[in-house]
Amino acid sequence: MSHGNAALTPRQRLRLARQVVDDGWSISAAADYFRVSYPTAAKWAKRYLELGPEGMADRSSRPHTHPNKTPQLVVKKIVHLRIKKRLGPVQIAGRLELPASTVHAVLVRCKLNRLSHVDVKTGEPARRYEHDKPGAMIHVDVKKLGNIPNGGGWRFVGREQGRQNRRSTPGLARSKHHHVLMRHAFVHTVIDDNSRVAYAEIHDDETAATAIGVLRRATSWFADRGVTVERVLSDNGPAYRSHAWRDACLELGIKPKRTRPYRPQTNGKIERFHRTMADGWAFTKHYNSGSSPWKWCNG
Structure with a gap:
């Protein structure tokens, strides 16, 4: 494209070329009339003779050959x-x-x-996707975290002290081998594919009834913000393969979808959120009891 101070725009080039080729002007006379050099006038007259009006546009300055190009x-x-x-x-x-x-x-x-x-598993360039609007797809999953004994868990106090803290924590059940059972906390997470907005609740199990309750409250939470959920993507856990889950999705007008078995990358957005949650909250500091991080999260 011609710059603002160019002597010849494409239209002027065409006028010059036509006066030389069609009207019989000499190149010197055309160059003097349009106030350009002789070689410039000759170039555009030759272009017009060879290519017609289409030849008046600027050509790319890219070279035709690249001798130093990597083979x-x-x-x-x-x-x-x-x-x-x-x-x-x-x-x-x-x-x-x-x-x-x-x-x-x-x-x-x-x-x-x-x-x-690059995808770590396949080594191929990563293929990323994102739905075009909030609510078009939500991802659901559960993150299991071990409860923390009084005094802190082994990640911060060491395994020996951690075992002592487990034994000294009151009110814990024991296995048939008299091992202290700390149980687990289950973080049920719902994340929107488009906006990455997340909704999470902490429960004592990962049953279908609990997962359905989380889904109902999450869709209501999104609806209060003007987002209508259309599809839900989950893994192949028992809660999400149950008839109760299918019926609940049908009642809410949501189409349930599941990932391919042994392919967590399909649900990668929520897997990455769980990693961020673990690094930035669950394992980021020393907690003296199991209630501390859960209160912090719910607050």
Whole structure:
């Protein structure tokens, strides 16, 4: 595209070329009339003669050939080492005897410059998706966390002290081998696929009845914010495979969907949220009892 101070716009180029080719003007006369150099007038007259009016547009300055372009065979080797071996640009450059900057440029062009773009399990470029509006899809899952004995758990006080804290915590059941049973807390999480807004509740079990109650309250919570839930994606846990779950979804007007078995990446948004929740809340500090983190979360 011509810049603002160009002597010849595409329309002016066409006028110049027609006066030379169609009207018989000399190139010198046309150049003097349009106040451009002789080579410029000759160039546009030649373009018009060869290509017609379509030849008056600017051409790309990109060269026709790239003598220093990385050969395609080398590009394939770089991509193979990146995907299969997950090597960095410096390591790949060392193996192929190439400059690291060349390897990095190839990885950027192939969108493999960040390992987060590559699926850890398959080694293929990650295929990401996102529904176009809130409520089109929600993800549900349960995160199981061990209850904390009085005095703190083994993650912060060590295993020996942790066992002593378990034994000294009152009111705990014992197994047939007289082992203290701390039980677990189950964080039922619902997250919207589009907005990533999350809703969570903590319960003592992960039964179908509990999961259905969480779903009902979550859909009501989203509805209060103007979001209508259309589909729900879950794993293949017993609660989500039950007839009660199916009937509850039918009653709420929600289409239930389940992930492929042994493929948690399909429900990756909620899996990543659970990791963030564990790193930023559950395991981030020392809690003296099981009630402390749960009160903090519900508050």
